[in-house]
Amino acid sequence: MEPGLFEITGGITAPKGFRAGAVHCGIKEGSTGKLDLGLVISDFPAVSAATFTTNKIKAAPVRVSAAHIRSSETRGIIVNSGNANACTGSTGIQDARRMTQAAARESKYKERQILVCSTGRIGRQLPIEKIEKAVPALVADLKTDGSTRLAQAIMTTDTFEKQVAVELSVGNCAIRIGGVAKGAGMINPDMATMLCFVTTDAQIAKRDLQDLFSASVEQSFNPITVDGDMSTNDTAICLANGKAENPPVLPDQKEYALLGEALNFVTRRLARMIVEDGEGVTKFVEVHVKGAATYQDARKAAQAIANSNLAKCAWFGRDPNWGRIMAAVGYSSAKVREEMIDIFFNGVIATQHGIASGTPEDKLREILQNKKFTITIDLHLGAAEYKVFTTDLTPDYVQLNMGE
Amino acid sequence: MEPGLFEITGGITAPKGFRAGAVHCGIKEGSTGKLDLGLVISDFPAVSAATFTTNKIKAAPVRVSAAHIRSSETRGIIVNSGNANACTGSTGIQDARRMTQAAARESKYKERQILVCSTGRIGRQLPIEKIEKAVPALVADLKTDGSTRLAQAIMTTDTFEKQVAVELSVGNCAIRIGGVAKGAGMINPDMATMLCFVTTDAQIAKRDLQDLFSASVEQSFNPITVDGDMSTNDTAICLANGKAENPPVLPDQKEYALLGEALNFVTRRLARMIVEDGEGVTKFVEVHVKGAATYQDARKAAQAIANSNLAKCAWFGRDPNWGRIMAAVGYSSAKVREEMIDIFFNGVIATQHGIASGTPEDKLREILQNKKFTITIDLHLGAAEYKVFTTDLTPDYVQLNMGE
Numbered sequence: 105m106e107p108g109l110f111e112i113t114g115g116i117t118a119p120k121g122f123r124a125g126a127v128h129c130g131i132k133e134g135s136t137g138k139l140d141l142g143l144v145i146s147d148f149p150a151v152s153a154a155t156f157t158t159n160k161i162k163a164a165p166v167r168v169s170a171a172h173i174r175s176s177e178t179r180g181i182i183v184n185s186g187n188a189n190a191c192t193g194s195t196g197i198q199d200a201r202r203m204t205q206a207a208a209r210e211s212k213y214k215e216r217q218i219l220v221c222s223t224g225r226i227g228r229q230l231p232i233e234k235i236e237k238a239v240p241a242l243v244a245d246l247k248t249d250g251s252t253r254l255a256q257a258i259m260t261t262d263t264f265e266k267q268v269a270v271e272l273s274v275g276n277c278a279i280r281i282g283g284v285a286k287g288a289g290m291i292n293p294d295m296a297t298m299l300c301f302v303t304t305d306a307q308i309a310k311r312d313l314q315d316l317f318s319a320s321v322e323q324s325f326n327p328i329t330v331d332g333d334m335s336t337n338d339t340a341i342c343l344a345n346g347k348a349e350n351p352p353v354l355p356d357q358k359e360y361a362l363l364g365e366a367l368n369f370v371t372r373r374l375a376r377m378i379v380e381d382g383e384g385v386t387k388f389v390e391v392h393v394k395g396a397a398t399y400q401d402a403r404k405a406a407q408a409i410a411n412s413n414l415a416k417c418a419w420f421g422r423d424p425n426w427g428r429i430m431a432a433v434g435y436s437s438a439k440v441r442e443e444m445i446d447i448f449f450n451g452v453i454a455t456q457h458g459i460a461s462g463t464p465e466d467k468l469r470e471i472l473q474n475k476k477f478t479i480t481i482d483l484h485l486g487a488a489e490y491k492v493f494t495t496d497l498t499p500d501y502v503q504l505n506m507g508e
Numbered sequence: 509m510e511p512g513l514f515e516i517t518g519g520i521t522a523p524k525g526f527r528a529g530a531v532h533c534g535i536k537e538g539s540t541g542k543l544d545l546g547l548v549i550s551d552f553p554a555v556s557a558a559t560f561t562t563n564k565i566k567a568a569p570v571r572v573s574a575a576h577i578r579s580s581e582t583r584g585i586i587v588n589s590g591n592a593n594a595c596t597g598s599t600g601i602q603d604a605r606r607m608t609q610a611a612a613r614e615s616k617y618k619e620r621q622i623l624v625c626s627t628g629r630i631g632r633q634l635p636i637e638k639i640e641k642a643v644p645a646l647v648a649d650l651k652t653d654g655s656t657r658l659a660q661a662i663m664t665t666d667t668f669e670k671q672v673a674v675e676l677s678v679g680n681c682a683i684r685i686g687g688v689a690k691g692a693g694m695i696n697p698d699m700a701t702m703l704c705f706v707t708t709d710a711q712i713a714k715r716d717l718q719d720l721f722s723a724s725v726e727q728s729f730n731p732i733t734v735d736g737d738m739s740t741n742d743t744a745i746c747l748a749n750g751k752a753e754n755p756p757v758l759p760d761q762k763e764y765a766l767l768g769e770a771l772n773f774v775t776r777r778l779a780r781m782i783v784e785d786g787e788g789v790t791k792f793v794e795v796h797v798k799g800a801a802t803y804q805d806a807r808k809a810a811q812a813i814a815n816s817n818l819a820k821c822a823w824f825g826r827d828p829n830w831g832r833i834m835a836a837v838g839y840s841s842a843k844v845r846e847e848m849i850d851i852f853f854n855g856v857i858a859t860q861h862g863i864a865s866g867t868p869e870d871k872l873r874e875i876l877q878n879k880k881f882t883i884t885i886d887l888h889l890g891a892a893e894y895k896v897f898t899t900d901l902t903p904d905y906v907q908l909n910m911g912e
Contacts, residue, residue, distance in 0.1 A: 506822065
């Protein structure tokens, strides 16, 4: 952690001027009282930044939020779990708008000041009347310590709520940043929806917030989500309401870099929690490709390994089968020279110059007993590198994803 | 089946002048007498054609065979299972050559006339002395009805041997084509080694054989093996020894087209057997993308669906979750327009104009009870199409691949 940066409690409601709440409105059929509708509100005008899925099939709430994010002032986010409101046509768009309208009406803001997110099954219409009916209770539930309830309301197959908050000193001001997130199936290769909401009381211009937040997502969520494999609903949103009353943070100031680092800490921590809560996983694996000729080569090789079902099955079985890693590197389309490749498990060499290193297999097998380990692949062709966080592939993953 | 084309018994030794054999030489530690070394020999000079893996990490036997295939005359193929001889450095190359040398010496042909293949675990040196010691017994085992033993010798996790043979009439001549293959893990996305050997007694020039065989592989094995995901050892070889004594088959003749169709029948049949013997699978799914703007778009969309772990888990669970298909199409990088997409399960519409069609989910669920079904995705943007054969993803797949 950087000097001057402290972890605090309170999650998304730790920064000044934010309240959050959640209710059960019955979106998931048969679910017994689980929170499924959440709201976060800034009691003061906020600027907003966001990154959305690059999937060409975009859920209705993504389309509506992408329009509303252009508003110069944002007040909040309404979010439901249990239904993705994706592949739902014009009715879906209307329903996403009705969610923002209901939240705006009840909290006295404008529709364009409310963003909207959904997560759950694709292809079913939202029970919009249930949602609209629940919004008054939802607004009544808003509290300055409501982060945990909001974090719970966005959970699907997540097994624990994901929230974090930090405070940093900038000059004489204390700036706070809070965040919540929901997990993402098995992380690679086919992510379920990833949602992340970050709040801060920093004073910063909308454009600068977007720059900082985009960079922060790039170094936190993107390495756990292969770009091409984004879900229809992935959304990360950041709201900044200026209530820390710091002098506006401007690029080229050291405060800007400090704020960026604090934001990176928050998003990285949430990303790490998502990996650790992967569906049915037993292993958390950092794949670190270095010595690549280009950044793109490093990325392609790392992602091919992280997405190899055969490699992931071997990790589940504690089998130090580096041949499957070599095969994935070979088909990754990264530039490689077989006889240059070294592979390490937690720093212990398994493969040297493309062939078995001579390290006893039992020694490697011991490393794979760990719940977390790092696989380093040195291509020895340049200075570029890339890290991906991923998991094993388990029978439980299949069971969890075989139906509703 | 085309008129004039008949299926016959005999596999790879059905064509005139070919013998095959196999022995157990002890490559797999702890395996009890399973055949693990095979040989097919043409008793007459043959021309050869082949396609090899596009993986940048190529096994030693692939490198050696790629050199030997340039020889104008080929006599046979020696093959082992239980060890891939991949990522084995210069020792591996020497050992692959020692395999061809031993087979050549014992059968009185030249080293360059023998091709070599291996399949099994990557990264371990071959027990080459065991192999060399077994070659005399291997040559002694060669028989004109030895196809089944050869087909068994190349099995790894396969549960049944894969062989087929056909006879076609060309003018006054009967030409025969036979083939054997070994399976390929779960078919998509990470194939284990695919090997295929085809023999024919047709008389045809080497260049023309290569053209026909390349086209045949393209329409049979490539749609079950995503191009980028080839293993280090994938090899398909065709030998033609001319003993049918037909007038040489030349391009532009209708006999050339007939021979090509017969070859396609053989390779498609073997490809289908490979899919049906996928590791731990319970469902065989044809993914048919049509109405794409370009062939590449159709291919990308079909492969994204066939490789989607979430879609494959849903098939295992008999869940007609077409939303996961939409999501895969959306991240496939194919050109799509959400509101144009129709999806069918065995011809029954599930998704119309990008949203639920209104077909009762129970009716769709019933279709997914079948062991085999077809999913058709109509993008309604053009006339290009592509078909992929794939499988579900099952807990058994993970168990089979979690270690040795």
